[in-house]
Amino acid sequence: MLLVPRQLRRVGMTGDVPYYGGRFTPAQAYAAAHPPAPPVGRPPTTRADQQLAALQHLLDTGVITSEEYRRLRARVAP
Amino acid sequence: MTGPVQVLVVGFGEPSLSGEILAELTRLGDAGVVRLLDVLLVSRTENGDLETLPAPPGADPDLGRLAAAFLTAAEDEEGQAGQGATDPTAWSLDGAVLPGGAAAVALIEHTWAQPLVLAIRSAGGRMVDETWLAPDDLELLDRLAGKAQ
Numbered sequence: 001m002l003l004v005p006r007q008l009r010r011v012g013m014t015g016d017v018p019y020y021g022g023r024f025t026p027a028q029a030y031a032a033a034h035p036p037a038p039p040v041g042r043p044p045t046t047r048a049d050q051q052l053a054a055l056q057h058l059l060d061t062g063v064i065t066s067e068e069y070r071r072l073r074a075r076v077a078p
Numbered sequence: 079m080t081g082p083v084q085v086l087v088v089g090f091g092e093p094s095l096s097g098e099i100l101a102e103l104t105r106l107g108d109a110g111v112v113r114l115l116d117v118l119l120v121s122r123t124e125n126g127d128l129e130t131l132p133a134p135p136g137a138d139p140d141l142g143r144l145a146a147a148f149l150t151a152a153e154d155e156e157g158q159a160g161q162g163a164t165d166p167t168a169w170s171l172d173g174a175v176l177p178g179g180a181a182a183v184a185l186i187e188h189t190w191a192q193p194l195v196l197a198i199r200s201a202g203g204r205m206v207d208e209t210w211l212a213p214d215d216l217e218l219l220d221r222l223a224g225k226a227q
Binding site: 001002004006007016 | 082128149171
């Protein structure tokens, strides 16, 4: 029989939600659940541009800190 | 249900259900530790379709029926299947079984945990995280516990 799985909420033993399981902080979970509008203007064309845009997105959505952003950005565009 | 229910997905290289696993779960059920609600065998084709597999010979022919009904989207929900990718709290079998793989999906009620959960709630506690220890961390804990005794 073909299955079409449904979405279940991932919770802890006590039934509390949301459950981060050590993978997401509340800020990360919120950012992942509320993706920003797609960027306007000229899309990135090079690999470095794409990586920088991805880093900026992670910073804007609270997934990484400013310090992590600066450190990772230096790797992409030293 | 009185205790928390866990969905345990065990992957296999080929469709199979170990009699040893079922026997151990049955033993724990007899001891009042857990209750095996159901086990479903599934496989995923290379093109991504998820299919149920028949119960192994000798098993209850209804094995897997409850789990299949519970884990499957109703017809009016089918359009939403797979849309939880942006919700980190969402989970489905879709992301658990890789193409070409097979798995046993067990619904296990942890009857032992009911008093603990009630105690946590009545004390106003809230579970903020939980995990299982990796083997090397378990060895470290063993060593530390041995030293402490």
